Every structure is written in C-alpha cells, then in structure tokens.
Amino acid sequence: MGRVGLNAESPQTKEGGSAAFRGGGRATSFRLRILTARQGSEALKLILLLAAALTGCRQDMHDQPKLEAYEGSSFFADGRAMQLQLEGTVARGQLLEDEHLTTGRVDGALATSFPFEVTREVLERGRERFGISCSPCHGHTGDGGGMIVQRGMKRPESFHTQRLRESPPGYTFDVITRGFGAMYDYSDLIEPRDRWAIAAYVRVLQRSQAASIADVPASERARLEGGL
Numbered sequence: 001m002g003r004v005g006l007n008a009e010s011p012q013t014k015e016g017g018s019a020a021f022r023g024g025g026r027a028t029s030f031r032l033r034i035l036t037a038r039q040g041s042e043a044l045k046l047i048l049l050l051a052a053a054l055t056g057c058r059q060d061m062h063d064q065p066k067l068e069a070y071e072g073s074s075f076f077a078d079g080r081a082m083q084l085q086l087e088g089t090v091a092r093g094q095l096l097e098d099e100h101l102t103t104g105r106v107d108g109a110l111a112t113s114f115p116f117e118v119t120r121e122v123l124e125r126g127r128e129r130f131g132i133s134c135s136p137c138h139g140h141t142g143d144g145g146g147m148i149v150q151r152g153m154k155r156p157e158s159f160h161t162q163r164l165r166e167s168p169p170g171y172t173f174d175v176i177t178r179g180f181g182a183m184y185d186y187s188d189l190i191e192p193r194d195r196w197a198i199a200a201y202v203r204v205l206q207r208s209q210a211a212s213i214a215d216v217p218a219s220e221r222a223r224l225e226g227g228l
C-alpha cells in the first residue's frame with residue numbers, strides 16, 4: 001500500500017503539485033526539470049503538427065487536380081482528357097516548311113549541301129551529339145566498333161568505306177531521320193539542326209581518317225616529315 005501511495009503521489013508532484021518541496025534546493029532543480037519536460041512535450045507536439053502539415057503539402061503537390069494523358073474526362077464531348085490535334089493547326093516546333101532543313105532533301109533528292117553554314121560551333125555541337133547518340137554503336141571514329149556492337153549489336157559499315165565517304169550529307173541526315181535496316185530512327189530524339197550538325201561532324205571524321213600529307217599546310221609539312 002505504501003508503495004502505491006508513493007507512486008500515486010509522484011505524478012501529482014510532477015504535475016506542479018510541488019508545494020511540499022518548495023523552498024528546498026532540490027525543489028528548484030525538480031521544477032526546472034518539470035518545465036523542461038513540459039517544453040519538450042510542447043516541442044514534440046509542434047514537430048508532429050508541422051510534420052503533418054508538411055506531409056499534407058507534399059501530398060497536395062503529388063496529387064494535384066489534373067488529368068493524366070490517357071484518362072477519361074467529362075469535360076470534352078469525346079470523353080478523353082487528351083485531345084487530338086485540330087485539323088489544320090500546327091503546334092510549336094512542328095512547322096516543317098523548309099524541305100532542305102527538315103527532310104534532308106532538295107526537290108526530292110538527297111541534299112548534297114548543308115542548309116546552313118557549317119561553322120566551328122556547328123562542328124563542336126556535332127561532335128558532342130555524335131558522342132552521345134551515335135558513338136555507342138558507330139564508335140568515336142565511326143569505324144563501327146562501338147560498345148553496343150562489342151556487346152552483340154550488328155556491326156554497321158564503317159563510315160570510312162568509299163561508298164559512305166561519297167554519300168551526300170543528306171544521306172546521313174536521312175538515316176538519322178528514318179533509320180536504316182537494324183538501326184532505329186532518331187527523329188524524335190535529335191532535332192533537325194542537330195542532325196545536320198552530326199552529319200557535318202561525320203564529314204570531319206571521314207576527312208580525318210582519309211587525310212594525306214597534301215592536307216597538311218605547307219608550313220607544317222616540313223616539321224611533320226622531318227619528325228617522321
């Protein structure tokens with residue numbers, strides 16, 4: 001019974017009924033402890049509240065009132081959320097009025113020239129895009145020995161065969177746009193200007209692998225020949 005009395009008393013004291021202890025040095029520290037404990041529980045409540053509020057926000061952002069692509073909707077007459085493009089309209093970036101630039105052809109024949117000036121900047125862009133999109137199969141020099149080929153993909157013809165060296169730039173553009181045999185087309189991943197930049201860079205690769213001493217400026221030639 002004595003133990004029960006003690007137990008019943010101590011929570012009472014903790015809840016602020018510390019009159020019995022007031023005045024004693026111990027009482028002060030006891031009260032301090034009580035306050036800290038109270039503050040602690042207040043802080044905990046606040047944290048829980050904040051957490052609940054934040055989770056609420058996150059949930060809102062995850063689940064905004066919107067329609068997904070293939071979802072049904074009563075808003076439109078045909079019951080679909082995703083609407084077909086209206087006949088006679090052209091979406092931004094869809095206008096393909098420049099035949100040379102967007103199809104790689106001029107009057108229906110594969111273009112033998114580029115639709116814009118090939119500057120160093122264009123070639124740098126082409127090198128970067130080639131490295132990302134083509135080198136995994138065609139290799140960094142275009143010899144056809146890229147990593148995917150080493151792992152089992154059909155080996156493409158080297159870009160350095162006479163046939164491909166003599167093919168017009170419109171042909172490289174066409175292969176990127178429409179694919180070729182086992183190679184998929186890249187028209188949805190590489191926009192027309194980048195296809196041309198890649199085609200220009202393929203020319204650089206071809207030139208680099210078929211260069212002769214005559215391509216070296218006369219001023220550099222002696223140094224090269226002397227060194228060899």
Ligand code: HEC
Pocket residue numbers: 130133134135136137138148153154155156157171172175176180181182183184186190198202
């Ligand atoms: C996933 C591998 C892969 C990637 C990536 C790839 N190609 Fe190819 N490419 C091939 C294969 C395989 C062939 C040969 C297809 C065949 O003969 O059936 C080929 C063929 C070609 C040809 C030669 C067509 C011919 O007449 O022989 C060209 C040019 C070409 N690719 C350019 C590119 C360019 C430019 C890129 C980058 C935009 C690219 N390829 C990206 C696999 C790839």
